Amino acid sequence: MSAPSERLAYNEPTWLDTVAAWVLALLWILPLAYAFWTAFHPAEFATRFDLTAPLTLDNFRRAWAAAPFARYFLNTTLLVTMVLAAQLVLSTLAAYAFARYRFPGRNVAFALVLVQLMIMPDILLVENYQTMAKLGLVDTLLAIGLPYFASAFAIFLLRQTFMGIPKELDEAARVEGAGPLQTLWRVYVPLAKPVYTAFALVSISFHWNNFLWPLIITNSPSARPLTVGLQVFSSVDQGVDWSVITAATLMSCAPLLVAFLLFQRQFVQSFMRAGIK
Known part of the structure; x- marks a missing residue:
């Protein structure tokens, strides 16, 4: 008697699940749709359809001329790449x-690494600023990224992945004459590619949108990322021009939106293989 075939458990979504998904989708898409409407129309149509x-x-031309966006884009790209x-x-x-x-x-x-996951980065703002000031790094890209160079989240994810790799592969690599670093690079890293991709998405998204720490540690446009550069549009004495603000906001988040639309399938598959929910 043959063994029954193993199948992945799958439950068909109910009508309640479908309604909830549509509601959440609308809650997410409506602000984005309003931003597109406001950015591509004159200011007098910002509050009426x-x-x-x-x-x-x-609006995009005015936003680009109001701030050094080219410098902000370069700073943000260098920052997320470095981190x-x-x-x-x-x-x-x-x-x-x-x-x-x-x-x-x-x-x-390792317990201390896990404890770091429970500490909000905002709690360490004063200590981090004092450290950067003592090192003479205030108002630099390195000061923005240095506190994030060690990621407890990445260590946890990769440790769990590496522990699931059979030790027999280590022994086979040693038989072939590979050292510890060669084994890590040629065996462990390729097998953990989905985890690397998933974490890269989380890291890039977080540091592209990070605002509070870059605002505190930078003083000049030469080191400011996009998120901090956007504050120039909220300090206008004549009032707030929502058309220009939304245009600037769309320019700042456009790279992430385009990347997600182009590589949506790869993004989802990476998260599924990495076990991130």
């Missing part, structure tokens, strides 16, 4: 040590 309203790109590179290197080494090496205090050290 008129299908005969003319389309215009003047992600440091996080991947440091977290990979730490996760590999926690997963495969036994040393005194390993469990205590």
Whole structure:
């Protein structure tokens, strides 16, 4: 008698699930739709819906001229790239040590890493600023990214992934003459690609949109990212021009939106394979 085939459990969504999904989708899409409407129409149509309203790109031109957006885009790109590179290197080494090496205090050290997940970054603003000031890094991109170089979230994800990799692969790599770093690079890292992709999405999104810490640690446009640069539009003495503000906001989030639309399938598959819900 043949064994029954194993199937993944799947429950058909109920009408209540469908309604809830539509409600959540509308709650998410309505502010974005309003932002697009306001950005592509003259200011007098920002508060009223008129299908005969003319389309215009003047709001984007005014927003681009009001702030050094080219510099802000460059700063933000350099920042997220620098932070992600440091996080991947440091977290990979730490996760590999926690997963495969036994040393005194390993469990205590990993518990301290997990404790970091419970601490809100805003609590450390004063201490981080004092540290950056002592190092002479205030108003630099390095000061924005340095406190985030070590990611407890990435260490936890990669450690769990590395622990699930059979140890026989380590032995096979040693037989072939590979050292610890070669084993890590050629065996562990390729098998953890979905986790790296999923974490990269989380890291880039967070640091692209981070506002409070960059606002505190920077003083000049030469080091400010996009999120801090947007505040120039809320300090106008003559009032707030929502058309220009929404145009500037769309320009700042456009790279993330375009990337998600182009690589939506890869994004979802990476999160599913990484076990992130």
